[in-house]
Amino acid sequence: MINLFPNGWLSTLGGSEYIKMNNKKIFSILFAIVVLGFFLRAYNLGEKSFAGDEFFDVAAAYGFHQTGQWKAWDFKTDAVAVDENLTEDIKKSRNERSWIYRWQVAQLFKIFPPAESVARLVSIFWGVISIVLMYFFSTYFTKNKTIGLLSAFLFSVSVSAIVLDRMLRMYAMFFPVFVAFSWSVYMLWEEKYAGKIGIIKLIQEKIIVNPVWILPTFLFGLLGYHLQPLVVDIAPVFFVYCLTQVIFVYFKTKSFFNKYVVAVATMFVAYLVVYFYFPQIIIGNSGIFEIFESNYAYVNRLSDNYSFFSVALVLMAYGSYMMFNDEKRFLSKRALWMALSYLVIIFLAIFVWSVGPFDRYIFIARSFEMTLLASGIFYVADCLRNNFKINKEKIFYLSLLVMLVLIPNWKFLSSDEGIYDDNPVRDELDYRSVFEYVKKNAQAGDVLITREYRNYYFSDLNLEVYDFGGEFNLQNKLISKDYLNKIRSENKSGWIVIPEKDNAFLKKGVLEYIEDNFEKKESKEIKGEGMVYYWNNN
Secondary structure, eight states, X not given: OOOSSOTTHHHHHGGGGSOOOOHHHHHHHHHHHHHHHHHHHHTTXXXXXXXXXHHHHHHHHXXXXXXXXXOOEETTTXXXXXXXXXXXXXXXXXXXXXXXXXXXXXXXXXXXXXXXXXXXXXXXXXXXXXXXXXXXXXHHHHTOXXXXXXXXXXXXXXXXXXXXXXXXXXXXXXXHHHHHHHHHHHHHHHOOOOSSOHHHHHHXXXXXXXXXXHHHHHHHHHHHHHHOGGGGGHHHHHHHXXXXXXXXXXXXXXXXXXXXXXXXXXXXXXXXXXXXXXXXXHHHTGGGXXXXXXXXXXXXXXXXXXXXXXXXXXXXXXXXXXHHTOTTTTOHHHHHHHXXXXXXXXXXXXXXXXXXXXXXXXXXXXXXXXXXHHHHHHHHHHHHHHTOSSSXXXXXXXXXXXXXXXXXXXHHHHSTTSSSSSOOOTTOBOHHHHHXXXXXXXXXXXXXXXXXXXXXXXXXXXXXXXXXXXXXXXXXXXXXXXXXXXXXXXXXXXXXXXXXXGXXXXXXXXXXXXXXXXXXXXXXXXXXXXXXXXXXXX
16 A cells, blocks of 8 residues: 555655756756747737737837827727826826836837737746746745746646736736745745855844845835735735744744744734824725635636646645655745745635636736645655655656646647637627627618727727726716617617626616617627627618
8 A cells, every 4th residue: 555644754755856857958848848838828829809908908008109108099090099088097007007017018019010919929928937937936945856847837738827828918927026026035034044245144143034135025026016916915925924933933942932923023013003003005905805705716716727626736735745744855934835825815815805706816826836736746756656666767757647647727728618719718709800790790870889998909990989888987987778878869870899797887777778679799700708789770
């Protein structure tokens, strides 16, 4: 019988703990993984139409390319967008958000036209950076280059990673920045300075933290916050980590005199100070969190990456256990940081943040997930190797191969609802084909009712457009029956294009009214979740 938790298991690893590889072989394997990851991300990159906030990104980036200022571009008028229904502050916030990412997109437009495949190349670039970073990140935390390679491979074929790296959104850049930030926070707090500069050693003794990592931590944190405020997830992660260490250290030393107690007390006092003296900080961000939101749909998002999610969870738990008990290489702190980072971020997504459920909001947890899963895969394979007397290496490689074939969700890469077909993303229409359909069938005098910010796809459509909806629209945040009837009475014929996600901007009963009083268009060209309607008063 194979014992997964043998006594003295550390000594059984011995020289078989690593696959014997020189740097050249490691580089070759990592290069192959990167090539695979690049292909999976770049293949048919322009097949899917823009969706969601991609329209804001391409409009802002192209506007910057044309004017040198962060102003959204209206592709229909071929000029800076003029939206009287938005305040200047909202326009500024929308156009300038994550501008570091958008600036990179704008540079591509100096050479290439603003096509989908061109605009998304920046995300592809950061996706490749993430694959390489996952190798070094996992290798550091596990002290095992094999696990580093496994982690990089798992990320390269990850469904959630491929989907986000193929979108014109800053999340592809935010992921490696957050990984670097998390790594630097750990290094700042737990890594002892190993250099020979005496003054740095003295400073670390006085201020507890590693001074070498103060500046990198600050810069990665600042960049991360610029890209996505959810970078603050690191604060509760750090708090829970230190609180857990307080308990472990106390049971080991029977003392509360340690840096973890200082950190927990400091963070608690800081929270009280902010709560009582600077409540505007909390109130100003209250829209993005709601305690006990109970958004369990995130669990389904977590399972998208795997054919057998339960098996992946067991392997992650096993990898955490083996790392935590690896006293030979002192991995307990690193294992704790990995496991708690993953669990706390998922907890926050389900019970605190009032956003989603979208995979992009838990994407940052994938780095810890991949590391723990890769660890579990390695330790299971190594355990099998050490429990067989013959063909040890064949057993090891075969078990690795079986797990790497069975666990990832390969089906999603090739299914009809997968990554590479022209089906739209969840709750969206395929806007390219929809507006091509409208253009093909439009008659003289027709008008169009839709969210105007999607004008990228109806730039050459010679129809008057009536805008509606939007979180910040001052006049027509919710479309009413009166608004529709007014447009219909003033125009003999026209179109209504409403993706399912825009139902939130319809007043109660309006959707039913549209279905009963307008002609629903059905065609193979109309793909996705949503509806296209037409009216003709003649």
